[in-house]
Amino acid sequence: MNRTQGLQRLQKETFDICIIGGGASGAGCALDAALRGFKVALIEKNDFAAETSSKSTKLIHGGVRYLEQAFKNLDFAQLKQVKHGLEERQIVLQNAPHLARPLPLLTPVFSWWEGLYFSIGLRMYDFFAKGDSLPKSRWLSKKETLLRMPSLDAKKLHSAVLYFDGQLDDARYCLALAHAASEAGVAVANHLQLIDFEKDGSGKLTGAQVASTLEENAAAFTIQASLFINCTGATADTLRLKANPALRHRIRPSKGVHVVLPYEVLKSDDAMLIPKTSDGRVVFAIPFEGQLLLGTTDTDYTELDLEPVLEEKEVDFLLDTLAPYLAKRPDKSQVKAGFGGLRPLLAADASDSTKKLVRDHEVEHDAVSNLVSLLGGKWTTYRHMAEETIDKACVLLGTERACQTADHVLVGGEDFAFEDWKIIQTVYRLAKDIAKHLIRKYGSRAHKVARLTQENVAWAQRLVDKFPFIQAEVVYQVREEMACTLRDVLARRMRLEIMDWEAAREAAPVVANLMAQELGWTQAQKQQQTDKYLQLLHSFIQSAEKGGLR
Structure with a gap:
């Protein structure tokens, strides 16, 4: 994935579908639409999986509790949710075997x-x-x-x-969806925020005014598309009301x-x-x-x-x-x-109460603005949700095209074999835990990460002791996975932030140096990035200390 190229395409081209929101739902919709032959744009105001999609319990499941409630309350909606979840569980496992097991x-x-x-x-x-x-x-x-x-x-x-049940690395699974969408032809960009919609005389959406969040006073531009799909999760009402202020809140x-x-x-x-x-x-x-x-x-x-x-x-x-x-x-x-x-x-x-609400979803079409919104849902059923959403898009765009995502293997899942960690260990002289980690996180593309240690031997070093993350991963994540900030790396492409705050704080300066070299940051930009991330970690740690956690 190349953000610069994505931004260029978003400014110059006109799309069939523009999807707003780069979580599991948005990335899933983008891949589905691209595989059906649509010209697609995918934008995310922060980073892929930055919100809900990276903060799950990491389970792929039908919902044991939903099944119990279904029979206790004779609630067939809950039973339907369990059935869909269990059907999709197997697909999630098979399409990215390096990230789900x-x-x-x-x-x-x-x-x-x-x-x-x-x-x-x-x-x-x-x-x-x-x-x-x-x-x-x-x-x-x-x-x-x-x-x-x-x-x-x-x-x-x-x-x-x-x-x-199944377990997945939710953030990296979402990234694999976005990456697969990019390779299927989608124009992708993270850290690109929607400012407002443009509309025709009847109130129908014709464009999305956006601007990069990585630069101060970045120039806004307009993405032109025939149809816009809202996949912004917990903040979906904000976009719905931008499109049509008369709508009621749903989330x-x-x-x-x-x-x-x-x-x-x-x-x-x-x-x-x-x-x-x-x-x-x-x-x-x-x-x-x-x-x-x-x-x-x-x-x-x-x-x-x-x-x-x-x-x-x-x-x-x-x-x-x-x-x-x-x-x-x-x-x-x-x-x-x-x-x-x-x-x-x-x-x-x-x-x-929130615990009584079914984790179901709805595909909403607002006839006034022509905005499609994918509302609700859960990680396990992201593909089914995307299928229903793009089915609706097909109707609105006056075409009929079949979904192809059920057996579409994601980035890193192609010809995946876990035992290949032994080859990586031998060829690149890496520690056993590092070789296993690379295979589990990058799948069949782990060799591309390991090969970077031959470009620069220092990149074979660990970021911090007791964890298998190495410097080469940061370089790969910037070059191939659209990592733009320290948190993109440490919270989502690596999961160090959610595992150990102190270790993430220790790794941050090393990550900043590597990213600065790859992205051409000035010393001031590097310091600003580092300070911003360390302040965030400090706030987490300080909050924990106030609560008597440490």
Whole structure:
């Protein structure tokens, strides 16, 4: 992906479809539309997956809780959501095998009756997932459970039910979608903000006024397209009202936070589903990138101009929820990092609590402005959501073209073989953990990253100790993956920011030096980039310290 070329195309060409928003929904729509032969533009005001799409629980699933609610409340909408999720789960896994993989999950139980209840429920989950490649659920004995997860409280434990879902690196998966869209012909640019729409005499959208956010006082220009699609997630109402101020609000943002703890807290490569919480939801404890990810919460959020961050009461809730299952209670001082994200929930009734809202989606067409908005949804069903959206685009553009994304392998998934890490280790003389990391994150293109260590031997060095990230990745991410800022690299293309704030702070100056060389930053620009990112990390750490986390 080349941002300069993308900007040139956006200024000069006229498009069939312009998609606004570079999260999973927007990138998914862009790829779908391009594969159907449309001329497509994809723009993102921040970075790909910068908001909701990088701040998920990293699960690909149908929704165990939705299944339970469907049968308890005879709610067939929830059942439909589970069915779609399980159908799409297999596609997400197969189209990017380097970024998504099966994940075993344990549900510890404290009595025979609990074990029977969850065993039956998860057998039903298996039934709706029939035909896919994941192993089926089974009821484990206490001994089997403790062998798989030795940190559990053996005195309380009766047994556990084991089942399988999928896990993904959400930010890099979204990036692979955007990258695949670019390679399919889409004109792509991140850090390009919509200022306003241009309209014809009848109020129909004809253009999008945009400007780069990377330069001060950047000159605005207009993207011309026949159809505009709004894929901006939790902020979708802002664009809807720009297009047509008479529309009513549709999105009910919900805040969800995660904390990151040391791997040793759970001591397992299995994840844990905690089926009972004090507010009637579920919580997951999941191994991710050598750490333990614990989340999530579910509360209303209205301050859309502010990034959601960890609050003390939320951390207490998550740790209090996990503690009864473990022999040793986790301590707030063990929290290494954390993050907050927003779910773009669709609310029919303002009195509904966010945890009762279905994670469903809707493709809305405003006849006055001709804006199409993809509202709501969840990560697992991004492809299905995109398919419905581009189906609608076909109708509006007066053509009929079939979706081709179900078996379209994403960037890095072509001819992927995990065992190729051994070749990388041998050929480029890299440590075992580094070679495995490169294969898992770049797939069949890991060789392109490793080859950079021959261009400059210093680029084989780690960014920080105890993590497998190397300097060559930063260079590759700038050259090939449209990384423009330190946070683009450290939060999304690498996941260091969400794993360990202190490690990210240590790596920042090294990343800044590498990016400055590649992007031609002046000393002042490099210092400005570094200071901005370090101030952000400092605010996260300071907030944690106020909450007694460190």
